[in-house]
Structures are given as C-alpha cells and as structure tokens.
Amino acid sequence: MEPSKTDVGPTEWLTVPEAAERLDVRVTRVHQMVKNGALLAVRRDGVVRLPADLVPDLRSEAGQNSNLARHLAGVLTVLHDAGYSPEEALTWFYTPDSTLPEGTAAAALRERPTEIKRRAQALGF
Template sequence: MWQGVRVTEGGPAPAPGEWLSLPEVADRLEISVSKVNQLIRDGGLLAVRRDRVPQVPAELVANQTVLKHLPGVITVLRDAGYTDEELLRWLYTEDETLPGTPAVALGTGGATEVKRRAQALGF
C-alpha cells in the first residue's frame, strides 16, 4: 500500500510548479510504478495525495533520476523530527537567499547550501 503524505483539507499544501502522477514518475525514471512506491517508502522521493491520487512534485525528478541530494535532505529532516508534510512545506518555502526555494536550489547548483541548512535544523 502507498505510504505517502496526506495533505488535509484546509491545511496549507506545498506549492510546486508541476505535479506528476506515479505512472508519470515511473516513465521519467524508466522504472516500474512499484519501484516508485518503493522509492517513496524508502525516503528517496516525496509524494502527497492530491484529489486522492498520490503525486510527486516534478522539480524533485530531474531528467531520468531523482535529484541527487534529495534523499539525503529527506533523511536529515526526518531525523530532525520533520513529518513528510513539513518537509515538503520546507522544500517549497521561498527563500530570498536561495534561487527560489530549497527544492529549486537542489536542482540548480545550490544543493550544498540546502543540505547545510537542513543539517542545521537538526540542532
């Protein structure tokens, strides 16, 4: 069974630019949907239910791979006590000192700074 994040009605949802269904993620990564589910369960990728359908922010999937540093950031923030919903909210909160949001920075050369900030949240 899919174990992703559920965004509740009335609660602020993360705001990525584009969403992908799990079959779309599987197509991009050239893997099966069951392997996408496994990535989500193992903390290599994040997803939320939108209209009762699990979806992944498109920015987290670069070409034919998950953003290189995303699994490490997920692990660090989970270890700091963040829920997956809080983690997604953090990834998509605008930051004037980064090129947009931490999610965007992960894919545009700001990964080291994003990882450093995620590690600092654990202390």
C-alpha cells in the same frame, strides 16, 4: 505565520505512473523509492503525487538530473531525522527564501545541494 500546505508547493505534480515513466522504472519501484525516502510524495485529492521538479528525468541527458537524484534522498533523510513529515518537508522545500538566489530550497537543490543539505541539517538543532 508559517505557510500551510495549501500556500506553498510545486507548480507541477506527477502521479506515480508519470514519475515511473520519467525515472524509467516500474510503478512499484517508485512506491519503494518513496517508502525508502529517496523521493518525496504527498497525497493530493486522494492521489499520491510527487513534485515534478524533484523527480529527475533519467531519460534525458544526465548532468543536473543525476545531481538531483544523488542529493534529494540525503536531504529527505535529514528532514525526516529532524522530525519532518512529508507534508512539512514539502512546505520546507517550497517556502520562499530570500537568501537563496533560486528562491526556494527545491529550486536550489540542483545547483547548491551542499548548501541545501546544510540548511536542512540546521533544522535538527
């Protein structure tokens, strides 16, 4: 049985204003980034929320945050092209995967972006 949207997901969510603060941009820019597929957002309890671990904190040191920012949009595009809705993409990112040392695609994205993108591409075939 496939996990449902209530079975898997991040441990922490951000609202759009919180994401804007973390990214050091205006709220309208976060909405545009979601619309353009650069960020993943879903509606929870009537509020648009973003998985906190998939929103890079650009106010802190670069390194892993820039890696996440650079690769997240590409993976989201691949998932979208494979027909995944934002809810389905969220489930894919957070479904436990024993073949990844980090446990989920979301956790592995910072360290193994090429591997995660390859796995997402395989979904389209």
